[in-house]
Amino acid sequence: MKKRIILLDTTLRDGEQSLKFNLTTKEKIEIALALEKMGIDIIEVGFPISSPIDYKTSKELAKIIKNSKLCGLARCKKKDIDMVYHSLKKTDNFRIHIFLATSPIHIITKLKTTFNKVLEKISFMIKYARQYTDDIEFSCEDATRTPINNLCNVVQTAITAGATTINIPDTVGYIFPQEYYNIILNLKNKVKNIDKCIISVHTHNDLGMAVGNSITAINAGAQQIEGTINGIGERAGNCALEEIIMALYTRKKNMNFYTNINVHNIYYTSKIVSKICNIPISINKAIVGSNAFSHSSGIHQDGMIKNRNTYEILNPKNIGLNKTEFNLTSKSGRAAVKYHMDLMGYKENTYNINLLYDNFIKLADKKGQVFNYDLESLAFNSLKDNNTEYFSLKYFNVESNSHLSIATIKLQCGKVIKLESATGLGAVNAIYKTIIRITNYNIKLINYILKAKSHTEKSIGEVNIKIKYKTKIFNGIGFSKDIIKASVIAIINCLNSIWRSNQVQKNILKINQS
Known part of the structure; x- marks a missing residue:
């Protein structure tokens, strides 16, 4: 008993x-x-x-x-x-x-x-x-x-x-x-x-x-x-x-x-x-860490796709977590790439898996972690679209007092340069509002993480953000000695991912119509 x-x-x-x-x-x-x-x-x-x-x-x-x-x-x-x-x-x-x-x-x-x-x-x-x-x-x-x-x-x-x-x-x-x-x-x-x-x-x-x-x-x-x-x-x-x-x-x-x-x-x-x-959970913390149910190795991902018991001893749903994550990195294999394309609803006959995988590896080597919207772009955008940074920073300035911040940003948007300003409760909020004015993208900042690469005067700030646009989550990262500039760069990286995602939808529409 x-x-x-x-x-x-x-x-x-x-x-x-x-x-x-x-x-x-x-x-x-x-x-x-x-x-x-x-x-x-x-x-x-x-x-x-x-x-x-x-x-x-x-x-x-x-x-x-x-x-x-x-x-x-x-x-x-x-x-x-x-x-x-x-x-x-x-x-x-x-x-x-x-x-x-x-x-x-x-x-x-x-x-x-x-x-x-x-x-x-x-x-x-x-x-x-x-x-x-x-x-x-x-x-x-x-x-x-x-x-x-x-x-x-x-x-x-x-x-x-x-x-x-x-x-x-x-x-x-x-x-x-x-x-x-x-x-x-x-x-x-x-x-x-x-x-x-x-x-x-x-x-x-x-x-x-x-x-x-x-x-x-x-x-x-x-x-x-x-x-x-x-x-x-x-x-x-x-x-x-x-x-x-x-x-x-x-x-x-x-x-x-x-x-x-x-x-x-x-x-x-x-x-x-x-x-x-106010105690962050270590990513590799047993049971509840963010990596506890994440898999990056191609061998592990392939095994998980075939039978989750190959590399997971407990189901994340048992603790109230909805899903297992496959991190797409240069260590991932074709099976993981195809799995993510399947999750997004793309049939294998609508794209070239070999070409997609080759381009995926190149991007993963350059970028690190690759996301679903990156795969979509690699599969359905032209090489020119994938290499295009539609938005690029020309100038920015943020002034703050004890009550408000005002951000002024000049962005290259394709062939056009746009300049806007906005006020916000803090520098990041002001930047976020200014960028919405420039792009007309209805985006929502859902996560902002600031990390210091070191603790010296020459330390580089790293900003990781997540932005929601329509039904998708986009990730951006920015590096700079100036954390405000790093924040701007991170948001612009998200904007370019959103732009490429929009191009994907246009290209898929053309394919379906032809």
């Missing part, structure tokens, strides 16, 4: 500790609602005594969250425990999470006390907390650097005092998987009353072991995993819950565990956390 793994999310507590700002009550509520919708069992809402905002937010969440259990963190102090109770008492389903350091380095240098006094304090404070709730979790801070006999003593003391969940955190990300396995196994074999509690694990990623350690720990007998969405948290972060969830989901035939998570909400929740916390 499969065992359910309880998931405790600490994005709002441990995750927030990694931010350079505090989340507002409204932001925490938005994240908590997403976590609840995802099916998280326990949401650690914060550290109520740490700040008035944390206390207020915990009280608000206690009124709103109904399906997930709420949990508040407390030191081994009466005031901390009281604050958790008073912040969460409006909900019928809450937990008090108490912690105290147990390793020699913490006891001697931080707490400046003895191990026996630590045991006394743990017992007293857990009994004190029991007046408020029967659901008490105790965390042995720095458990993985605590001698095993001492750790067994702490755990037995905590359970005897009334703790129902015992957390064995790898607080500094020090332990290796096999060592963690042995710790959990020793606790199960040596602690007489271990069957009266749930063993939990809380892992950090300082050595890149957080997810592996958590998986190993449940194999040894742990029943609860603590982590955060996107793995945010102190230093190198926490165990990424979306990785744990999808590891158990994907390997369910091989593992004796399951979770109650609605996996289809993972991608949405990940994006919410990334946006609110």
